[in-house]
Amino acid sequence: MFATTRPDVPERAPGAAAATPPTPGRRVTDAPTRAFHWLFALSFVGAYLTADGERWRLVHVVLGYTMAGLLGWRVLYGLVGPRHVRLAALARKLAAAPGWARATLQALRTGDWNALAGAGRQGQNLALAGVIAALLLAVPPLVASGVATFHDWGGEWLEEVHEFFGNGMLALVLAHLGLLAALSVWRRQNLARPMLTGRTPGRGPDLVTRNHGALALLLVLAVLAYWAWEWSNAPTRTAPGGTATSGWTLAAPGASAKGRHHDDEDEDD
Template sequence: MTSRTAPPASSPSASPNTRTTTPTRRVVDATTRMLHWLMALCFTGAYLTADGERWRLVHVTLGYTLAGLVVARLLWGVFGPRPVRLSVLWRKLQGLPAWGKTLAAVRSPTALHATWRPGQNLLMALAMALILALVVPLTLSGYAVWHDWGGEWLEEVHEFFGNTLLCVVLAHISLLALLSVLRRKNQALPMLTGRVPGPGPDLAPRNHAALAALVPACVIAFWAWQWNAAPPAPAGTNAHQSENAPNRYGIRHDKKHDD
């Protein structure tokens, strides 16, 4: 008599329908990401609308919004989670001089690779600090131009800081692209999703989603208020034909100034 052996029961892990999930951990909270992308949006829009009568209100509104977002980011850097605090950024910046001396003393490709890797995060911190710092003179000079506190030289100062900030932003993007190629991993993805693959504890334990939703709500409310409070654009006037017509920033010169 032939005995038959029952086939072994398949374990859940051996089921073809079972999908393995790659573990991830949160490294950037939602509020930090929201502030980051709104700042990028406002600067891009303000730079593209810097010239022209038609877009002057948009340019000014986006400039004010950018300044407000920087203030919010600085406050978040004081009261927010530890990874995004200004104290962490400051400690990274303090390591730049020593890293620069080490980089200058490199004599071999192997040593260059070992020195360059820790400096990548330092350069990213430097770009972030420069972006936050440059918004201050950019906004102040733009505010002065808007209120006609200076002449053409002040417009040139405002343009200088705008172009300088653009160079820093482009350097920041280029560094991200270079690191993505070298590390074979999208370095900008954590600022979109907030997470990176891999096991381990979350660097940002809380996502602060409610606060992140409040940020664009405040921005939209400010835009609506700015739009409703703006004076109507003058019709049928030419700034080059009338002395009292508004200039490129919408300023009306009602007084006559002596040459």
């Protein structure tokens, strides 16, 4: 017998596997959502780390305002943005909680393990959605109590209220991270990857058809522009030793924290 070869197909070495182009996976998260996520996370971590003491007080305030602005943008994006980022989708997930509870109880009573397994996965998704909703809802009272504390509108009890919401926010963040880590191990899939690359492994159509990279860039530039504006309008104080300092790390001994941080009031030595 004679071996036949096609002249237009290159021969492959014996035992070599057929080369297949790597698949990037499906796009499930767009760029503006990822930009919001990381800017929001950075602002909270920075605000929490600068919560104590006067030296970084203005950094804490600016990052708090940044969180409020980012939340406002996310609400607007969730109202008029693409279908996959709509707040209505999050609300629909949470609205399914009563039905999930009834189905879970029914599966436990009847011993239907297949139904129980499906309910378990839905419960995991509900837990993730619930923590995300709680994080968003925690921002308004956190920022409002912080503004009231900064302007000294209610005395020391407001500081305790602000600290309570700050610690509550931290607990929600840790719960979010712990849940992601546990489910990633359970499902053997990195659930944090979509917030880094926007994609998840697997074949099939993209759940997000457009990445909207320009909108994400505008969001990042808007936050950076706000930070630059706050920096340029920060007052100048006199540090120990008579050295003039400017920027956000400028609390002098005995300097009052009352009033908006970019007021141009003169201070006595």
